[in-house]
Amino acid sequence: MVTDGAESRDPAARQNPFCATTLISIALLCATMMAACDSRDRSVQGKLDSAYDFNAHIGWLHGNCLAIKAPGLKRGTKLSVVSLGKPQASSEAEIIQRTESGEECYALRQERKDVNSSEGNVFYTVVPASKSRLELAIGIIGLKGVLKTTAGTVHADLNGDGHEDYFTECSTSEGVQFNVWSDAPYKNKALWSAYYYLGYDTEPNCPETTNQDA
DSSP states (O other), X not given: OOOOTTTTSXXXXXXXXXXXXXXXXXXXXXXXXXXXXXXXXHHHHHHHXXXXXXXXXXXXXXXXXXXXXXXXXXXXXXXXXEEOSSSOEEEEEEEEEEOOOTTTOGGGXXXXXXXXXXXXXXXXXXXXXXXXXXXXXXXXESOOSOOEEETTEEEEOSSSSSOOEEEEEEEOSSEEEEEEEESSTTTSOXXXXXXXXXXXXXXXOOOOOSOOOO
């Protein structure tokens, strides 16, 4: 029997074009949904970061004096402290009062005061629960997570995003750079940063990174 050329072709070539269109549509829908999920995850992360005001909750200490951009802290406000020696250690303290005295606060000594007060910092004397004098440290107001220590390094999830945050200090040419990092120090953009001007030359030892400032 002689058959028409069109009928002799591979049956796969005569599939319903509707099926092919449907498969393409499903693939496009899946890709769109995946992109939407990724965008939603980034949006949620952004909201978590923006909802937590790092500057209002975090400051730095040298001695029993806290520098922070939070002008309304009351006497007795609790402060979680991360001492930045080696190894790091966590402790508790509480606010005593606001101060502008260079005798009570190393950062407010005559040669340091103008620079250290210029970025919106206010200063508070604090009393550690141990009654000992603090050295270089980072202080956290209203900590909701838990400060944990692993291999001499203190960490905590500060903003509730499911990632552990880490605390560092290093020397610049004239002062100290404080930072809080997500996941690992010096690997991502800093969540929070602050600078403490010492008023004299120091040997820089901060790791090279383009992400140091928050």
